[in-house]
Structure formats: structure tokens, C-alpha cells
Amino acid sequence: MDISKRQRNPAQPSAEAYLIASRRCELMNLQYFLQMGKLIQSISNLVHGLQRERGASTIFLGSDGEKFGPERNAMVAESTCLYTVFERALAEIHEELTTHPVGSHLLAHLASAFHGLGSLSALRTQVNARSLSVSDATESYSMLIHRLIAVVFEAAETAVDPSLARLLVAMVHLMNGKEFCGQERATGSAGFSGGRFDIALSQRMTHLVEAQERCFEVFLGFADEHSCGLLRSLRAHQREKEIERLRQLGCSVGRYKALDPALSDHWFALISERMDELKKVEESVEGSFHGRCAERFAEARNSLAHHEALIASLDQPANSALPLLVLCEPGRNGETQSGEAWSSDGIGQRFGRSIFDLVQEQSRRLQQMSEDLQSAKEALEDRKTQEKAVLLLMSHRKIDNDEAHRVLRKLAMDQGKKLPEVARALVSMADVLK
């Protein structure tokens, strides 16, 4: 069955034709998400590659080119391969993406991501030449990664099937959490290699730890059981205790007490391992997503075939279910009109009821799906609202991103409310605050 084949315009529209069209449309959407899954997987891989490249580049820059030179080059080569895979996945879904009538947001995010990718070679050259600071290099890579994750976020927003939407919400939160972890690695490296954490660095660490934990909490609320289990094992791992110890050490050491710079390598290795493990959780979600897509696609295809067969079998009593609008000419006796055949035709009635059941079932099912979609949509909405609240605080109080997050968290704590709630209240006051 070729579902991409556009349906012929039926001679006369009917409940059956639109019922089939509605089912076919669901199938098309699932096929789209099967391909989207591949694109997301390629983005997840590319992001991981860039995170590794960023880590190596910061060490390379921080050590004045002494450390991680060859490793970094290997990682650059790796990212380049991953970029090619990403391009290929995009090419496969290109037609669907560019003809999707509500796809302009996703395409704009892709434009933005490609703009970032376009300056990657320049960034690498600067790192090679050691002509930019560690923090500028980190910042540039982070911006690029942020834009790639934004594409996945946008894809999650367009999901219609609730089970798929939930997995995408899990995925995007996991990717965000892992990226916070990557930034924590950079922040920690800066502190340990410099021999101390100043207030800004410790506060940044605290913020990044909290931010990633919040992402993982949302993840646990939406991911499949297996992936949740993987994240829980990761959190229970030996390594986490050591990471916690280093975090404490970094943040609690006084201003003048120097840290052993050798801790830097230890820290970097530990967090890198953690990120590789997080990547495995991502892969598990990707696997679930693909499996669920394939399952839903098979279900939808069978269901469509079943409906088509059912309707064909019911199609015996000719066209009695097609809308017959009878012109009642004045003066003509109603009893003799053709429309009457319908009500006295037992088969027609039975047929009418069957089609009615199918139509009702489809409406109820779609309604239920919309309702089930709600919580996934809310999680995405919460995330957007929080980002907006942070931007608002930054511009209004002239503070930086970390500080804005802190203010928001403090507000929530003081008011005994949840973060999204406080963020919403703040955003709703935006006009007044201006």
C-alpha cells in the first residue's frame, strides 16, 4: 500500500471517504515520525560528537596546546562523519519537511542550526591557532549545540500521537540535561585546572547541577520503563559518588586554598564517562521511539486496511449512504420521493449505523489522543515559559543567565510553588514589568 499516493478526488464526498482519509492522514503522520526519528538520532549523535569536541578543545586551549591535540583532531574527524550522517537523514526527510504546512518553525530552527554549523570550520581554525579563549570556545560550541537541540524540541512540538510525543519530551529533556552536564564539565575543568573556584564558578556549578536534575526528573516522568531504568542505574553508579565529592570539594574550598590541578583530569574523565553513559540512555529512548513508531504504524495500517475492507463489504446496498439531497418541488407529493427508500430500507439503516459507529469511534479516538497529548504539550510549554521568564529577568534586572535562574528558583522556594508556576506568573506580568 502506497500511502504517499495522493488520493483521487472522489466523485461525491461521503462519510466513508473522509473516514478513510482521516485514517490515512494518521498513517502519513506516523510515517513522517518514523523518518523524523532517524533525523533526531543523527542530531543526538552529532550533538554528542560536538560535546566531545568541545571538551577536548577546551582542554587543548587551557593547556596551551599541550594536551588533547591528537585526540581533538580525531574528535573533529568523528564530528565531521556525524555531520554527514545528519545531512543524509535530512535529505531523506527533506520533501516532508519542506511541504509540511505547519513546518515553518522547524525549518527556521534548521536554518539557525546550519548557520551555526557554517561557522564551525572557522571556530576550529581559531582553536587550532589558539587565538580564542577557553570560555569563548565553550560559548561558541554551546550555542551550536543549543540550536541543534532546539530542532528536536520543535519536532517534539509537532507530534500528534501521545505515546510518541511523550518519548520526544523525554528525549529533549534528556538532551538538555546532558548538555547541562557538558557545561558542568567545562565549568569544573576551568575551576580545577585554575586551582580554585571563585564565587561565579561555584554558583554556575550549582545552577548546572540543579538544571540537569530538573531535566532528568521530567525525563523520568515521560520516558519508557527501560530507559528510566538505565538512568536510575546511572545515578546509582559508584562514579556518581566520586563526582559528588569533587563537586563539593570545588564549591566548598575557600578563596585562598588552592586545589590540586591534577584533579582537573580526574574530573574531566569522570564527567566524560557520565556523558557517554547518558548517551546510552538517549540511544535507548531512540530505540523505544523507533519501536513505538513502527508499532503504531503497523497498527494504523492494519486498522486502515480493516476499515477499507469493512466499508467495501458494506458497499453492497449501492449508494444509500451517500448524501442524497432531494429537491422537493412544490406541489409534488413527498411520499413518492426517492429519499424515502432510505428510511424503509433495512439494509441501508444497518449500513448507516455501521458507518456511524466507525465515524464515532474515530472521533472518540482522536479526541482521546488530544487529551492524552495534553501532559506532553504542557511539559514543553513549561520549558518554553521558563526560558522566557529567564530572558525577561535578564533584560529587566540586567543580570546574567545563571543569576536569572537563581532568582527564579528563589522565587519558587519562597512562595512554596513549582518553578513552572512561578515562571508563568512572571511571564504574565511581562507587560507590567516593561
Added chain:
Amino acid sequence: MDISKRQRNPAQPSAEAYLIASRRCELMNLQYFLQMGKLIQSISNLVHGLQRERGASTIFLGSDGEKFGPERNAMVAESTCLYTVFERALAEIHEELTTHPVGSHLLAHLASAFHGLGSLSALRTQVNARSLSVSDATESYSMLIHRLIAVVFEAAETAVDPSLARLLVAMVHLMNGKEFCGQERATGSAGFSGGRFDIALSQRMTHLVEAQERCFEVFLGFADEHSCGLLRSLRAHQREKEIERLRQLGCSVGRYKALDPALSDHWFALISERMDELKKVEESVEGSFHGRCAERFAEARNSLAHHEALIASLDQPANSALPLLVLCEPGRNGETQSGEAWSSDGIGQRFGRSIFDLVQEQSRRLQQMSEDLQSAKEALEDRKTQEKAVLLLMSHRKIDNDEAHRVLRKLAMDQGKKLPEVARALVSMADVLK
């Protein structure tokens, strides 16, 4: 420019290509809504025809075939023509509807509407034969009208452009309000022709009056200035006072005091006139919608052409903005790599910034559109939540639709809250109430 032409898969994806694709996608969407406008107009006309047919049919049945026989036949003929126009509008948008990846809901509603339209001829035959009651006939027509309006509601939900979404929200509330008015006509006719309003009839009148006023309030919050003006003039018209007088008369007369049955014709004529006037307001909104669509389409097309020209003119410095991922081979000196050309190339940098500005502008614009869309989406959401709350109350307390509406209104009044708020609270308690 042929926007329906699918874009060729570019050799290498780039920020420019996706920026253009994003703009093109917006244009496609606007073209879709230009056609959708015609479909909505044809639905609005068909609904008006069916409302007139329903009115005539109830009088015909109520007078044992004495009154409105020829008028009714003329109206049936008229509806039949309107149905043909509706079919034609559907045929024009058929391909877009059936290939829209998130169109399954709209298609399911169309299936449901066609199922209703399929039994119209049987209904007419029964009216001709006077073999069903006035209330059964009213009920059948109302169900059909309800399903047609649901198609418009679903179309409103898929709007992405905020100005268009707002007009569709206005439209759907006006259609709903007018339909409540049509039901009020039937209820009033039943009371006046029967010589009295029992408690059920008066309560139903009250409910329908309140429900239509609430719809009109939402309408005034979303419609264009001209259409709002038309509705205000309609409300200030002489006729409204007379309608109010009859409403009072109907609802305040005691159980045993009979009303003059001649009032029935007077009432019917007045409300029919009112509905014809409401239809004119609908036509004004349709006009605004079409105008706005055409305007936005022209804007988007110009903007796309402008972007394409700008990008072409910037395309001189060759491929410098295309993502150049340079493989850094270990041991090779970074300074000599091709990526370096970028950072030292003034033109390339200028070019990079320009594309960046365009990409940023597109993201900001889409972001702003999403935010502006919010209030329109909320109005639709509120409407759905209220319908859900009513269904919940009906099933939970075993009461009818009118009574459920009354309970909901009383709750809102007692708590000093708005109706949507109470409805939301109720729906959120659904699981507890089960």
C-alpha cells in the same frame, strides 16, 4: 512563482536554503487558508440554509402541514444548491485536506458531517410525511448543524497566523451564537404556539439567551472592527426590544395563563430577521478573513521574493556560508586549512552577518506569532473545556444539557469566578468524580 512546486533537494543544506524553505512553508499555509476561507463560507451558507429549513419544517409540522409548506420546499431547494457549493469548495481543497499531515481531526469531523448529511433526505421525507415530532425534527437538524460548525472549529484550531486565527475564533463563536439563536427560535415557537411556556421551556430559553450572549462577547473580543460594529448595531436595533419583550412575556406568564398563539408567527418572524442579520455579520467576518488572507499572502510572497533576491545578491562570495566541515588530520598545521579563509574574509563575514540577521529575524517573527496566537488558542480551549465540563456533569449527575449548563453557571457565580475557570477546575477533578 509556483509555490506548490516541491523544492528540489539542495546539494548541500544551508541556512539560506532552510530560511527560504521556512518562508515558503508559511506561504503554503496562507494559500491553504485562502481556500479554507471559501470552504468556511460555504459551510456558513449551508448552515444558514439548514437553519431556515429547520425553522420552516418545525412550523410545517407544528401546524399539521397547514403552514409553510411551499416556503419549506423552496428552502429545501435552496439548501440543496448550497450543499452543491459546499461540495465544490471541498473538492477544491481536497488535495490539501487529505495530505495535510495533521489533518486527521478535520477529516474525521467532515466524515461525521457527511454522515449527518447522508440522512438528510430521510429526514426530509419524514417531515413531508409528518411522521416525526417537532422536537425530533429540530433535534436532527440541530445535530447536523452542530457537526458542520465543528468542522469550522477544527479549521480554526489549525490556524498558525494569529490574525487569521483570531478571525476564525470570532467566526466560530458567531456561528455558535447564531445557532443558539436558532434554537431559541424553535423553543419560543413551541411555547407561543402551544399557548404557554412550562418550566422546562422557560429554563431552556434562559439558557439559550445566555449561551448566545457569551458567544457574542467572545466574538467581540476577536472580530475585526467593522464586523464588531455590525453586531453592535444589530443589538441596538429596534427589533431587539420587541424580542426582549416577547422573551419576558414567554418566561414570566404563569402556568395557567394562556398566551395568544398568534404571537408565535410574530416571534418566528422577528427571530428569523435577527438570524438573517447575524448572517450578514458572518459574511462581514468572512470578507475580513479573505481580505486578511490575501494581504498576508501578498506580504509573505513579497517577503519571500525579497529574501531570495537578497540571498542571491549575497551569493557572490561563493560558498563561504555553506557549512565547511574541515577534517583536521592529526599532525597537519591548522593555519593552512581552508576554513581559515572564512575568518579572514571580510566579505564572507559581512555575508555571514546578513544571513544571520535574516535567520534571527525569521525566528523572532515566528516566535512572536506563536505568542500572539496564544489568546486565540485559549478561547478555543475554553470552549472545548466547557463542553467537556457539561458532558461530565451530564453523565455524573444524570442531568440534561441545559441543567448541566445551569449548574456550571451557578458554580461560577457562587465562586465569583469566570465560567472557563470553573469548567477547568471541574474537568481537572474528572478522575476523582468518576
